[in-house]
Amino acid sequence: MIRKSLTALTLAAVAPLASAQTVSMCVFDVIGANGDLYNMVKDYALEMKAHGVDFNLKPYTDEGVAVGDFNAGQCDAVAATDLRTRPFNRFTGSISAVGALPTYDDLKTLLATLAQPKAAPLMKENGYEVLGIVPAGAGYLFVNDRSIDTAGELAGKRMATLDYQKDAIHMVNFVKATVVPSDITNFAGKFNNGSVDTAYAPAFAYEALELYKGIGENGGIVDYPLAQLTIQLIAKDDVLDDETAQKAREVAWGMFPQAMDLISRQEAAIPDEKWVRIPEKDIQGYQEMFRQNRLEMRDGKNGAPDVYHPKMLGLLSKIRCASNPSASECTAANRE
């Protein structure tokens, strides 16, 4: 009798744990477990607990190592920027296509679209599944001289470029700037000590990496998003069943306001006079230049790497033309 009730008690104690599925996740955040992103993933994990998944998070300050450990089977899922998760899903990995989402409103439309159950098949590729996409802020061009505000001015300038980001390297070459191979840990130093003239980064870097030093008296931040950086949560396809995976994406989409709040705070921390506003007519030129580049990188033409997924470029174009129907690209013969 006693033994029986003891067993029952033990079972009762274990039951709430046993019902949750445990999934380990390698989480990238430049400042580890005390970083903003890691904290956001903690919120995601808590929400997912209500759906029966118990995420066990492990912080990584090196994105390459986080993805490497995921590849090596050390964790069932990974949270990292789309620059690194692109190999797992080329479709969602093309969200950060150069110049493809000029506003956060467009980004919102895109992420809402992708969170729908209808989009589920697109979230699976090569045995991997996307469990959520959260914005990490637009990448901006930081320059040490405000006169570098058109693509033409970039010619001959030295630009810190992430060495694994093929599309960025192609863009830098396209504008005839000089690629200075860098990684996340050293690009800021190069910009601040003047060994490069320009660098691109989300607004977060302005304060944390002291990029205002590199900007100095004469430089600034070009107020046009080069790309929309996102954090993507990727798992092996068999980790969650389809229904739970869909729930996970909806939970991640539900975190959009929280993420945007963080991003707008970071952007607001940049003093107004440091932004370099570019005239509307130049913007149109920029947009067309980016578009031509995207097409090249979709088709692998002109020595471009074929990194962008045609379906994603098509969707992004649809979103841009919905918010700005008069843009010339919307009637172009080679529309994305």
Next chain:
Amino acid sequence: MISSLVTLAGRTPAVRLKLLMLTAVAVLAGCSANPIYTTTGVVLSNYSEGEATPYVMQMSDPEMACSLGEGIDPLLYSFSRVTDAPDSTGSLLMLLAGNCMEYRAWEAELAYLRADFEGNVPAAKDAREEAKRLNAKTAERRLRAFNRAMAAYEFDPAAEPLECPFLFTEQDELTFLLGLLTGMQAIVNDANSGAMAGIPRNIAPQAERAATCLDNEKWGGLPNSIRALVWLLLPDTRPALSPDPWRVLDNSSELGVKVGMRASMALEAVAAETFGRPDVLADTIAEFVDAEERIDVWEDYRLVDHVAAGVIRFSSDKHWTANYGYRTPQSFFGKMSPERNTENVETMSLDDLL
């Protein structure tokens, strides 16, 4: 009763003179600052710096010290309206007040972990939200403590090249050093609040540079611990020939035990949590407990060692609560699991007795 006292007082010539003077002073002061307030402010500031601070620094009760910070700070700092802002004492008081808020945030964090362990999602969410709000308040207080410490020594943390402040006394050195540490903590609290407090993140590289202004050995490795933590956060800030940050942290912890102030150890534990090094965390907690036997706590700054002890205990409690659902049982402090070492103990034969 009062009126009779006044009448009585008015009768003595000396008291009458005093009353007259008081009236005159009050009239002369008019709407501007009352000179008595100013004098009181100066006296209180000097007393706080010369007597109260050293006394508080010797306390071994961080909770009582933090209450003092919360209670006294508004009073003492209000004198900044009538005299120079008492920044150095004000920085320490605000630092203590920040600790108070953090202790509340810790409890909320443990409540979140406990509820999460039990699978009670609404309770976990509620506690996490509470922890975030409290972390935001902690971050705000700590930013104020950092700013006051910088102002007290007229130090511009953004200036380049770095110009070290003049620190005349040991107390000045410690106040400045703790100010830097508090600035770093503000960033951590802000991140844990969901960036609610909006703390400038460049405090970290600034603190890294300013920490070079202090004697590392004298302060138990704390200046180098601050630097190593920033090197891990921002690898760019690491000088070319510097040793591995983890080695620096370990070495600093040992130095801390030598001088009798284990703040470096607390920093090593925070680094281990931040960068996902459970091995380092387990070692640090074990070393902390082990040091109890051999440490001769620096009496003048006993409070710093006790505050550090609180940080280590919280690290241990977080681990225990996340993994087992309850905080560290007293006899297990220093261990990371409830496994007892009772398997290989020699036993006597009972055959003769049975």
